Amino acid sequence: MTRQRILAMFWPVLFGAVFLGLWETFVVTRDIKPYLLPKPSAIWGQFHGNFTLIRKSTRVTATNAFIGLFLGVAGGALVALVANRFRLLRELVMPLAISVAAVPIIVLVAIFNNLFSITSEVPRRLMVTLIVFFVVFLNVSKGLTQSDPTQLELMRSYGASQSTIIRKVRVPNALAYLFIALRQVAPLAVVTAFVSEYFGGTQNGLGARITQSIASSRDAAGWAYVLAACILGLVFFGVAIAIECVVAPRRSRRLS
Amino acid sequence: MTEIAVPTGQVGAAAAAVEARGAAMTFNAGRPNEVIALAPIDLTVAPGELVSLIGPSGCGKSTLLRLIANLLEPTDGSLLINGKPASQARLDGDYGMAFQQAGLFDWRTVSRNIELPLEIKGWDRARRRARALEMLELVRLCDFADHHPWELSGGMQQRVAIARALSFEPKLLLMDEPFGALDEMTREHMQTELGRIRAATGAAVIFVTHSIPEAVFLSDRVAVMSARPGHIEAVIDVALGERTELTRGDPLFFKHVTEVREALRAGHGVGGGMEDR
Numbered sequence: 001m002t003r004q005r006i007l008a009m010f011w012p013v014l015f016g017a018v019f020l021g022l023w024e025t026f027v028v029t030r031d032i033k034p035y036l037l038p039k040p041s042a043i044w045g046q047f048h049g050n051f052t053l054i055r056k057s058t059r060v061t062a063t064n065a066f067i068g069l070f071l072g073v074a075g076g077a078l079v080a081l082v083a084n085r086f087r088l089l090r091e092l093v094m095p096l097a098i099s100v101a102a103v104p105i106i107v108l109v110a111i112f113n114n115l116f117s118i119t120s121e122v123p124r125r126l127m128v129t130l131i132v133f134f135v136v137f138l139n140v141s142k143g144l145t146q147s148d149p150t151q152l153e154l155m156r157s158y159g160a161s162q163s164t165i166i167r168k169v170r171v172p173n174a175l176a177y178l179f180i181a182l183r184q185v186a187p188l189a190v191v192t193a194f195v196s197e198y199f200g201g202t203q204n205g206l207g208a209r210i211t212q213s214i215a216s217s218r219d220a221a222g223w224a225y226v227l228a229a230c231i232l233g234l235v236f237f238g239v240a241i242a243i244e245c246v247v248a249p250r251r252s253r254r255l256s
Numbered sequence: 257m258t259e260i261a262v263p264t265g266q267v268g269a270a271a272a273a274v275e276a277r278g279a280a281m282t283f284n285a286g287r288p289n290e291v292i293a294l295a296p297i298d299l300t301v302a303p304g305e306l307v308s309l310i311g312p313s314g315c316g317k318s319t320l321l322r323l324i325a326n327l328l329e330p331t332d333g334s335l336l337i338n339g340k341p342a343s344q345a346r347l348d349g350d351y352g353m354a355f356q357q358a359g360l361f362d363w364r365t366v367s368r369n370i371e372l373p374l375e376i377k378g379w380d381r382a383r384r385r386a387r388a389l390e391m392l393e394l395v396r397l398c399d400f401a402d403h404h405p406w407e408l409s410g411g412m413q414q415r416v417a418i419a420r421a422l423s424f425e426p427k428l429l430l431m432d433e434p435f436g437a438l439d440e441m442t443r444e445h446m447q448t449e450l451g452r453i454r455a456a457t458g459a460a461v462i463f464v465t466h467s468i469p470e471a472v473f474l475s476d477r478v479a480v481m482s483a484r485p486g487h488i489e490a491v492i493d494v495a496l497g498e499r500t501e502l503t504r505g506d507p508l509f510f511k512h513v514t515e516v517r518e519a520l521r522a523g524h525g526v527g528g529g530m531e532d533r
Contacts, residue, residue: 148359156327156346157325158372158373159346159376164376172361248363
């Protein structure tokens, strides 16, 4: 790691450390009750002590998020590709995709829960898939239609067929937009999987554990699960960025 | 309408690079927003000749270039490229094109950008790569084959675009203000480079520009265009011989610049909208 990057990390890390220190001091000196705000050290203690259970619950939520994310990204990209060719399909899916962005469709989980057996993980995965699907669909559709006019004219001047233009210009261009979408939906998948657990079904994921811990006055344990959820979200985000850097390092520079 | 004769020595030796006979373009014909972009145009460009199209915005010079490129179909008249219909010439790769935007694909390396038209024309990998390197030598960018376009300056990107346009050895190069977005120094350098590349390839060039000195410096002939509807107002022969940096200070050069400027003024009353650089 270069000297510059260490310096760049210095201030955020310092800020985090000072923040935690102030929090700890505040709770101790003001004698704040744990059900209002537990000490960071107590949360860390719970995180450490309950690590096996936290890891298990994290795995449940992470699996749901990952499966939903994978299906949503694959489905969204695929449907966008097909819809780009067939106008009717585009006109059917586009308004849906746009309205979904404005509606808290997460509540659909309650309905999915009734559709599947009580022990099934399918409703949460389906919910994640749906939310991811529309975000990816919108972005990839945009990428497919917004090619550089100069590049399109050039391709025509070479006598390239429509399918060649899609393969050599539109798809590579849409790939950049797919990565933008991925950055957005990777953490979103975790949040969705997590929140979906609040609507019933099996109580074995991170979201459910938080409710259980708080309900049984084990507040610091609840916060430990929150910490795990934060880490999970960051891991998903980090992996999305890493994939982008490996597959398309130049695009992140161009568009971010 | 201006008739431009082919120099007699060229007739029969080879088909004209471009032969427009009454080529006209009307957009939205018959509708309220009908626009006559080009009145019937006659223009003949000899093999190896460089003809500039100059005129104010809206005079149809880019439209004429797109008709020649068969990116637009003329609403009237005919166009022959190397003696073939324009649509056939496009499919045969008879011409290369370069625009104001270099239009490089930034997910491809410089070399793979130059290979793109060859890929479409079905060349095999080794031959493509060999040609790309040859072309990079021509535009003096050998060291940048495996760089990405965003690592190059504007002038270098434009040189890659020209290399790409010439990669399949077309006999005709169509250029739409290719140096318009470059700074003055780079622009003059690119003009000299174009002269050198043309001497090396023998390609005919149609060069759309806003700049009078650029047109005079580069061209064998300058076609001055006017708007409403777009037509060729005058064609000026430029007899400057071989161009060097000294040409830019040649009194004859300034005489031609003045000649073109006056033709532009005659075309629409004022010399407005033109660049005096």
